[in-house]
Amino acid sequence: xSIIIMIIVGxxxxxxxxxxxxxxxxxxxxxTTILGIVGAxxxxxxxxxxxxxxxxxxxxxIASVIxxxxxxxxxxxxxxxxx
Numbered sequence: 103x104s105i106i107i108m109i110i111v112g113x114x115x116x117x118x119x120x121x122x123x124x125x126x127x128x129x130x131x132x133x134t135t136i137l138g139i140v141g142a143x144x145x146x147x148x149x150x151x152x153x154x155x156x157x158x159x160x161x162x163x164i165a166s167v168i169x170x171x172x173x174x175x176x177x178x179x180x181x182x183x184x185x
Contacts, residue, residue, distance in 0.1 A: 108139060109135055109139075111138065111142070111166075112135045112136070112137075112138030112139035112141075112142065113131070113134060113135040113138055114138065115137075115138030115139075115141055115142060115163070115166045115167055115170050116129075116133075116134035116135055116136075116137040116138030116139075116141070116170055117134060117138075118167050118170075119137060119138065119141060119167050119170030119171045119173075119174055120134060120137070120174070122167070122171060123171055123174045123175070125178065127174060127178075137170050137173060137174065138166065138170055140169075140170070140173050141166050141167065141168075141169035141170025141171070141172070141173050142160070142161050142165075142166040142169060142170070143169070144169035144170075144172060144173055145161035145162075145165035145166050145168060145169030145170075146159075146160060146161040146165075146169075148165075148169065149161055149165055
């Protein structure tokens, strides 16, 4: 059941991050979900590194969205360098 919840939360976080981030992100449902999940992982890692979260504690919604925005920004930089 936790995998299904992770997928749903990842999709919602990915949608919010794409709505906040300016520009055109051509992503489908699966990539949006992966974006949200990776954003939550990035937020959890950064939060643990800075001492905001204990080990094993999940990142919050706002931190997950910020992590997804960071991931979108990095992907945008990489995509620009390719073209």
